Amino acid sequence: MSSTTGQQHPLGIYYRIWVLLFVLSACSYAVDFFNVQGGMRWFLVIMFMLLKAGFIVAIFMHVFWERLALAFTILAPPTVLLLLIAFMTIEGNYTSGTRYLYMGHDPNAVALSPDDIHGAEPAEEEEH
């Protein structure tokens, strides 16, 4: 094939997507910076993630302009993975539920932060 058959698009679209990816990254960082928690955090982080991934695949990787035969080959197999994720979520919830129920762990335990460990008071050695 000659070099004229490849993916050739105006430069402007790459610049626009590039800026957009920066904005979306800044947005997802802002979610952490302003300490948004709970369902809103999940919604925002996953929405910005999917938008970023979509623009990278569609524009930077040119899938938007590819013929459907190739686009489906790329996009169809990974959708099966959603099933794996769903199964592992159900299974994981069941496992953790039984562990809390029968092994006596505290479901409301809070993780230590670096401040707890490097704080003013000498940290106690904890065995796991």
Place this chain on the structure above:
Amino acid sequence: MSEIAVNELVRHGGLDGLADDWSADKQTYHVPWGKAMMWIFLVSDTFIFTCFLTSYLHVRLTTTEPWPVQSEIFALSFGGGDPIPLILIAIMTFILISSSGTMALAVNFGYRGDKVKTFWLMCATAAFGASFVGMQVFEWSKLILEEGVRPWGNPYGAPQFGAVFFMITGFHGAHVTVGVIYLLWVAFRVKRGLYDEKGYEIVEIAGLYWHFVDLVWVFIFAFFYLL
């Protein structure tokens, strides 16, 4: 197959084109074979990374120890000020996005036959990638030496945190390292004019790999660092 016959086939787009492409005894993908193979490799790599991320999901759901708070662990303070949450990871994210942009431009200038710009844009992409790996080395050494995070335990909470962290970011970092070497190799071959006859699809193929590495980071950034 003659050039005219191929053009006749390729003319149909959409679902008609899909049926055409998959009908018997002819070429399915109307792209250079190297590009089709790179895509198939990337799809298989998607499965590997999804296995890692799904294992992480499962481990995090099932552990009864509290999961360490990433935003505090990956905070960094500059000049003795208050630590800024996740700042190093944010910088690494912006560096990878920048490198994806320069790579997309390199592909475009490659197809225009502008060897000099292609070469320098690919070098810039590789430099961004190398600085990303450098920051990852800094992050790892801080966690290992100062914080005492190990694959089998850490001072904060769930011991699986270290295993997941080293496995996922290590595998991604290895991909970035390989990508930097691959990009430099292709860049120097472009500069030497080795693709003048064959065409510049190779730049797009290398670009696909690089964008994929950026894509994986998008998911790691969201699931491992933010959620």
